[in-house]
Amino acid sequence: MTTRYTEDHEWITVDGDVATVGITVHAAEQLGDVVFVELPDTGKTLAKGDEFAVVESVKAASEVYAPIDGEIIAINSVLDDAPATVNEDAAGAGWFVKIKMSDASQLDGLMDEAAYNAHIA
Amino acid sequence: MTEILNKTPLHALHVELGGKMVPFAGYDMPVQYPLGIMGEHKQTREKAGLFDVSHMGQARYTGDEAALEALLTCDLALLGAGEQKYTLLLNDQGGIRDDLMVSRPDGDGIFLVVNAAMKDQDFAHLEAGTAGKGKLVRLEDRALLALQGPAAKDVMARLCPDASKLIFMQCGAFTLDGVEVLVSRSGYTGEDGFEISIPQADAVRIARLLLAQDEVEAIGLGARDSLRLEAGLCLYGHDMDTTRTPVEASLIWALAKTRRERGDFPGAAIIQQQIDAKTSQKRIGLTLSGAPAREGAEIATKDGKIVGVVTSGGFGPTFNGPVAMGYVERDFMAEGTELDLIVRGKPRAATVTKLPFVPHNFFRG
Numbered sequence: 001m002t003t004r005y006t007e008d009h010e011w012i013t014v015d016g017d018v019a020t021v022g023i024t025v026h027a028a029e030q031l032g033d034v035v036f037v038e039l040p041d042t043g044k045t046l047a048k049g050d051e052f053a054v055v056e057s058v059k060a061a062s063e064v065y066a067p068i069d070g071e072i073i074a075i076n077s078v079l080d081d082a083p084a085t086v087n088e089d090a091a092g093a094g095w096f097v098k099i100k101m102s103d104a105s106q107l108d109g110l111m112d113e114a115a116y117n118a119h120i121a
Numbered sequence: 122m123t124e125i126l127n128k129t130p131l132h133a134l135h136v137e138l139g140g141k142m143v144p145f146a147g148y149d150m151p152v153q154y155p156l157g158i159m160g161e162h163k164q165t166r167e168k169a170g171l172f173d174v175s176h177m178g179q180a181r182y183t184g185d186e187a188a189l190e191a192l193l194t195c196d197l198a199l200l201g202a203g204e205q206k207y208t209l210l211l212n213d214q215g216g217i218r219d220d221l222m223v224s225r226p227d228g229d230g231i232f233l234v235v236n237a238a239m240k241d242q243d244f245a246h247l248e249a250g251t252a253g254k255g256k257l258v259r260l261e262d263r264a265l266l267a268l269q270g271p272a273a274k275d276v277m278a279r280l281c282p283d284a285s286k287l288i289f290m291q292c293g294a295f296t297l298d299g300v301e302v303l304v305s306r307s308g309y310t311g312e313d314g315f316e317i318s319i320p321q322a323d324a325v326r327i328a329r330l331l332l333a334q335d336e337v338e339a340i341g342l343g344a345r346d347s348l349r350l351e352a353g354l355c356l357y358g359h360d361m362d363t364t365r366t367p368v369e370a371s372l373i374w375a376l377a378k379t380r381r382e383r384g385d386f387p388g389a390a391i392i393q394q395q396i397d398a399k400t401s402q403k404r405i406g407l408t409l410s411g412a413p414a415r416e417g418a419e420i421a422t423k424d425g426k427i428v429g430v431v432t433s434g435g436f437g438p439t440f441n442g443p444v445a446m447g448y449v450e451r452d453f454m455a456e457g458t459e460l461d462l463i464v465r466g467k468p469r470a471a472t473v474t475k476l477p478f479v480p481h482n483f484f485r486g
Contacts (some may be wrong), residue, residue: 032153032157032158032159032343033157033158033159033160033438035413035436035443036411036412036413036436036443038412038465054412054465056412056413056436057158057436058158058159058162058343058344058347058435058436058438059152059158059343059346059347059435060415061413061415
C-alpha cells in the first residue's frame with residue numbers, strides 16, 4: 001500500500017476509496033509530547049484544505065488540514081485516552097481519521113516518500 | 122526584515138546541547154532540549170533542572186532607599202541583610218508595570234532582578250523616579266542561572282556548601298568554583314531551588330559544572346512556562362499588566378502591610394478602594410478535562426454568559442491535565458464554581474481550583 005504525503009506533514013494510505021490519514025513522524029517530533037487530539041465527528045464532510053483536527057502539545061495547539069475531499073467515516077478513538085500514541089507510532093497506531101474519498105484524482109497531487117523526505121530535509 | 126536577537130553568554134552552549142532556539146523577549150533562547158518539554162518538566166519536579174535566565178535584567182541600586190521604595194510595594198526598611206522579597210512596580214493608577222525581586226545579598230545596596238521584556242522600561246522608570254537620590258547600575262556583564270528541583274540542594278551542598286544553608290527567600294554572596302556569585306534560594310517553578318548571578322566570563326564554565334552533576338539537566342523555556350503555570354505564578358504581560366492592579370491579580374500579599382497602612386505606594390487610593398469595595402475581577406485557577414484552554418479563551422457560565430478570560434493555559438505535566446489561570450468576575454471566583462472555557466468555539470467544562478495546582482516545595486528551614 002502506497003503512502004502519500006502533504007506539505008502540511010500529513011500522511012495518507014488508500015484502500016479502495018477509503019483513505020487513512022495521520023500526521024508524519026517528522027511532524028510528531030516537531031510538536032513534541034502530544035497531550036490532546038481533537039478529532040471531528042464521523043459523517044462530517046471535508047473539502048481539501050479544511051481544518052479537521054487539532055493536535056495539542058504541552059506548548060501549543062496545531063491545526064491539521066484535510067488532504068483530500070471526502071466524508072469522515074471513522075476516527076481513532078484510541079487518541080482520546082492515549083494521545084501520546086501519536087508520538088509513539090505516528091505512522092501507524094497514531095492515525096487520526098478514515099475518509100471516504102470523493103475525488104481520488106486529488107491523490108495525484110500529493111508527494112511520495114522520496115519527495116516528502118526531500119521536502120523536510 | 123529579520124529581527125536581530127540578543128544572545129546570552131550561554132547561547133553557544135544551548136546550541137551545543139541541542140536546544141531548539143526561538144526568539145523570546147528579544148533573545149534567541151532554548152524553548153526545549155532533546156529531552157522535550159514533558160521530560161524537562163518532570164526532571165525539574167523530580168530531580169533538578171538548570172535554566173539560563175540571563176536575559177532577565179539585573180541591577181544594583183545604592184542611595185536613598187525611600188526613593189526606590191516609593192515606586193514599589195515592599196517595605197525596604199524591613200528587608201534585612203541576606204533577605205529577598207518579591208515586589209511589584211506600579212503605575213500611578215495602581216496598574217502593574219512589572220514584578221521583580223529585590224534583595225540584599227551583600228553590603229552593596231539593593232540587588233534587583235526584573236523581567237527580560239521589561240528591563241529597559243523598568244530601569245528607565247527606576248532611574249527617572251530616583252533621579253538625584255540614588256544610583257541604578259545595570260549589571261549587563263552578569264549571567265543568571267536558576268537551579269531548580271528537589272535535588273538542587275544536594276548539588277549546592279556539593280559545590281557551594283554555604284549557599285546550600287540558605288532558606289527560601291534568603292540570599293548572599295558566595296564562592297562557587299572560585300567565582301564570586303550572588304545566590305538566592307528562590308525560583309519560578311514552585312520547587313526548592315537557587316538563582317545564581319555569575320560574572321559572564323565564568324558563566325559557561327559554571328553552567329557546565331552544574332550540568333555535569335548527575336541530578337541536573339538543561340531545561341528550556343517551554344518547561345519553565347509549564348512549571349510556573351502549575352505553581353500558579355504569574356507571567357508578566359499575560360497574567361498581569363498595567364491594566365491589572367495587585368488586587369485583581371490576587372497579588373495583594375506582595376503589598377507590605379506597613380505600606381498599605383501608610384498608603385504611600387503608587388495608585389494607593391485606587392487600590393485601597395478596590396480592597397474595600399471588592400474589585401470586579403480576580404485572577405483565579407481553573408482545571409478542565411480534555412483540550413487545554415490557551416491564553417485568550419473566554420470563560421463562560423453554564424448558560425453561556427461570558428464572565429472572564431484565560432490569561433495563561435496549557436497542559437500541566439505533573440498535574441497530568443489541562444490547567445489555566447484567568448480573570449473572572451467576582452461572583453464566579455469561589456473554589457469549586459463550575460464554568461465553561463470556550464476552546465475553538467466549544468464549551469469545555471472547567472472548575473475554579475485553588476492555586477497552586479501542584480503544591481509548592483519551598484525550603485523554609
